[in-house]
Amino acid sequence: MAQFERLYIAQYCAERWPEGGYTLGVPLGPIPADLIKSLGYEGAAAYFRPWRPEVDAVKYFNEGLLLLEGKVFKVLDALAKLRWYGELARTTEEFRPWASAPVTLRVVTPRATDIFRQLAQASGVAIDIYQTPEVMAHAEKYEKYWTS
Numbered sequence: 001m002a003q004f005e006r007l008y009i010a011q012y013c014a015e016r017w018p019e020g021g022y023t024l025g026v027p028l029g030p031i032p033a034d035l036i037k038s039l040g041y042e043g044a045a046a047y048f049r050p051w052r053p054e055v056d057a058v059k060y061f062n063e064g065l066l067l068l069e070g071k072v073f074k075v076l077d078a079l080a081k082l083r084w085y086g087e088l089a090r091t092t093e094e095f096r097p098w099a100s101a102p103v104t105l106r107v108v109t110p111r112a113t114d115i116f117r118q119l120a121q122a123s124g125v126a127i128d129i130y131q132t133p134e135v136m137a138h139a140e141k142y143e144k145y146w147t148s
Contacts, residue, residue: 004138009056009070012108012130022059027052028088041093055085064101065089070108070130072139075116078107079123086124110135 006024013022027045029052035044059066067085069078082105089095089103106126120127 005070005072006056008072008130008135009068009108011132012070012128013057013059013068017059021061022057024057026055026058026094028055028085028092029053030091031093053081053085053088055081060098064104065095065098066104066106068106068108072110072135075107075109075112076119078109079116079119079125082107082125083123110139 010024013024027049031041031044031048031052035048038044039047055067056070057068059068067082067089069082069085071078086103086105090099104126105124106128107120108128108130110129110131112120112127112129117127
């Protein structure tokens with residue numbers, strides 16, 4: 001599923017912001033100081049990347065950051081992740097230019113139930129419904145499999 005959702009968020013970003021200004025698969029959180037000291041920042045970032053959580057996409061605005069998680073299935077997982085990712089953004093060196101700027105959180109999904117909408121609102125996470133024929137066909141295929 002992850003590869004499908006990776007393509008989903010890439011398509012969403014490309015359609016939403018054809019001018020660019022976003023990055024896909026962005027690592028979050030601090031890099032240990034001892035690694036930076038011994039390997040330099042770039043080396044430490046490369047070495048430590050497998051241990052850093054990764055948000056699906058970040059859109060950069062002058063006035064702040066938008067962290068995005070694309071979920072076709074298990075959308076509640078996106079809420080849980082985004083709440084922590086918002087905190088980690090404050091300790092992410094690559095985001096230093098936005099240190100005092102607001103961080104907005106958004107789940108991109110083809111559908112949202114009332115319960116999901118309530119939980120998202122309570123979590124301070126926005127929802128953007130994004131549907132393509134391919135996504136809806138894929139979702140329907142798996143929903144039939146899971147409910148049979």
